Amino acid sequence: MLVRSASAALGRLLDEIGPVDCVGVEERVAKYTTRSIKKGSKRWGLQLAVTMIDLTTLEGKDTPGKVASLCRKAIQPHDDQSIPSVAAVCVYPSMARHARKHLGTSTIKVASVATAFPSGQAPLKTRLAEVRAAVADGADEIDMVINRGAFLAGEFARVQDEIAAVVEACGASALKVILEVSELETFDNIRAASFLAMEVIRAGDFIKTSTGKTSLNATLGNNQVMLEAIRDFYLDTNIAIGMKPAGGIRTAKQALHFLVAVKETLGDAWLTNKRYRFGASSLLNDLLRQIEKEKTGAYQAPYYFSEAAESY
Amino acid sequence: MPSLISERRKSIPVRRGRATPELIFGDLWEFDPAPETADPKLQPRYDLFINGAFVPPRAGRYFDSINPANEQKLADIALADAADVDAAYRAAQRAFTTTWGKMPGRERAKYLYRIARLLQDRAREFAVAETLDGGKPIKESRDFDVPMTAAHFFYHAGWADKLDYVAPGRRVAPLGVVGQVIPWNFPLLMLAWKIAPALAMGNCVVLKPAETTSITCLKFATILQDAGLPPGVVNFVTGAGETGAAVMAHPLAAKVAFTGSTEVGKAILRSLAGTEKKMTLELGGKAANIVFDDAPLDQAVEGIVNGIFFNQGHVCCAGSRLLVHEPVADRVLAKLKHRMRVLRVGDPLDKNTDIGAINSKSQLEKIKKLVASGVKEGAEIFQPSCRLPAKGYYFRPTVFSGVTMSHRIAREEIFGPVLSVLTFRTVDEAVERANNTAYGLSAGVWTDKGSRILKMSTELKAGVVWANTYNKFDPTSPFGGYKESGFGREGGRQGLLDYAKLV
DSSP states (O other), rough: OOOGSSHHHHHHHHHHOOOOOOHHHHHHHHHTTOOOHHHHHHHHHHHHHTTTEEEEOOOOOOOOOOOHHHHHHHHOOOOOOOOOSEEEEEOOOOHHHHHHHHTTTTSSSEEOOOSTTTTOOSOOHHHHHHHHHHHHHTTTTTEOOHHHHHHHHOOOHHHHHHHHHHHEEEEEEEEEEEEHHHHSSHHHHHHHHHHHHHTOTTTTOEEEESSSOSSSOOOOHHHHHHHHHHHHHHHHOOOOOOOBBBBBBBHHHHHEEEHHHHHTTTTTGGSSTTOOOEEEHHHHHHHHHHHHHHHHOOOOOGGGGGOOOOOO | OOOHHHHHHHHHHHOOOSSOOOOHHHHOOOOOBBOOOOOOOOOOOEEETTEEEEETTTTTOOEEEEEEEEEEEEEEOOOOOOOHHHHHHHHHHHIIIIIITTOOHHHHHHHHHHHHHHHHHHHHHHHHHHHHHHHHOOHIIIIIIHHHHHHHHHHHHHHHHHHGGGGGOEEEEESEEEEEOSSSHHHHHHHHHHHHHHHTOOOOOEEEOOOOOOOOHHHHHHHHHHHHTTTSSSEOOOSSHHHHHHHHHTTTEEEEEEEHHHHHHHHHHHHHTTTOOEEEOOOOOOOOEEEESSSOOHHHHHHHHHHHHEEEEOOOOOOOOEEEEEEHHHHHHHHHHHHTTOOBBBBBTTTTTTOOOOOOOHHHHHHHHHHHHHHHTTTTEEOOOOOSSSSSSOOOOOEEESSOOSSSSHHHOOOEEEEEEEESSSSSHHHHHHHHHSOEEEEEEEEEEEHHHHHHHHHHHOSSSEEOOOSOOOOOOOOOOOOGGEESSSSHHHHTTTTTTEE
């Protein structure tokens, strides 16, 4: 009976993947923030960050009009034509078809949250139906939430089976698995949940920190734990999983710190929007401001940059 | 019972024909140079600091101070002979009997606080000077050396008016004049470790910095002047071994303190036999950093890197022997190699440099010689393929695996960025191997199991045992060694008592 209990299940999982020391992680990531990114390397990093953004609006008050303006912003973030498009537009399932319409033939992906986002507290049948509906409405990517209740109760098999079911429902669409790190609380849990997800998703799918709907979202610490999980999994299986920190990344400087973490943990092959994304919206305008500053030497007033979203 | 993960993993189709996965740490996103630009305000020539003033050496001789990052000369440094050292001691003795020795502790504290604050005011200037003089990366001098130096003065300033409580039931008194010789690896910080407790207790000081790193010491003298420290309380004499011997041997010294190599420490100890001088020694080390199979491996790797590559490995408590539990040895080594590939070796003034220049040509030669012995004795060497600057003293971070206890690289202190990896099977074996050295300054233990940390910390014969971290320092924490790593403590209440007599 004992070995079937929740703590024994977690214990077995941790034996397999090893523990994480919180103090050590924070010490490691503090070094990223002391990297000094100047001149050409700064411009390159800022442009790269723009191409990695999943421009997001996830609010009850979203309308087709709001989504339309977000899509315009996604295609052409600024008057300056040299600035690239973002990676994707991320919306609720009901808005997926509108996003699809406005993005038209551009390369920008339509990402839809699904599976009773953000809580995931709906029957599996309902969650899967939502995924299928979003895919049918043109979502190229699905951002699902894991069953945190089941995870914390130690029902890892259930968590993993549900993720596997969503993978199937996605069909050809890519999947991003939101761990909701603030509800998992410990780095040990985040690492464990990362592995549970990676075992059943496909190369090119993502794991993602958070919904942006709780108090704590992406930090350099939880980003690092997940990057290390991706690295260990890749070296073990040759399957490259992507990473998406979401929520809380608002400044260009923060984004560069996250990218330094990617460069120094996973290397050059992850410095692309096929494998790394930022779930953000206000970040975009700060990146644009910094890019313009690098070009002109002066900061522009915020009203020179079009507002399109003020979600996370 | 097989775990969930391994069952799932079996279901993943093995993709044959594809190359083994490898991470690419290339130049897709290369960082541009980011040099620290603060002015170090160097002078072309530095004289001796005796009795509160800069005075030329009596014999008029000077030697060159070299920037190890580009082999260019930075300044002329005065070469003190026995007569100069004698003048410094007489100034110190005079200051002790007339001002400093009689001054109430609360007054002495004011000077120490002032010194600490003045150093903070000029932190960037001192950080750049420290990096130019010694070759350490600017991020370390900026984030570690200078702030810790100030912290030591602040801490001991706090003690100066509370000395009645430092030894419960006893009263303490200063010793008199103390002679101190410090090494080149942390010039400013070692100066603070030596001077701050001595001054807080009411002693006066004659100090000799290492010959390759005298500049920040003499710059520090200007802070002492700005703080209005009475003349003669602190005196700096510069030079090489002969000057140091004169400082150690002077009859006015009530106590001598030395930090440096074990070889020199033994010679000093012999020379003091039969005198009444008190002495503390902080010498070499060959610390074991012990990683158990239940340790958080990525953080352990970070600790290993921090333990051996911090300050180019020029750290007496560097974790230069990695003892790793056999079940995880391959994984730890693989992770370590990945981590080493992103270490940036180069211009110490660049804010992104992780490993700077080796302090001197002779030290570089010594490292090269010991590394060659490791190769010759059959250990497997790994160095990342980073580019090194054309000029200057640089050495790639190096890891030797397959090292046994009889290898020279497992026994001798290399004092460079060179790690020897050994394995062990049981806890007892780990302890035995860790203690199988003439040194005993520090050790590290990496495990998720708290009780094992406690057991190891009592069984390891080392002055400091770090658990799940490495190279952590604090002014409140006494630091010092067992066996040939020396005796006496620096920092904390214990360190203070080494500068006092109980009355």
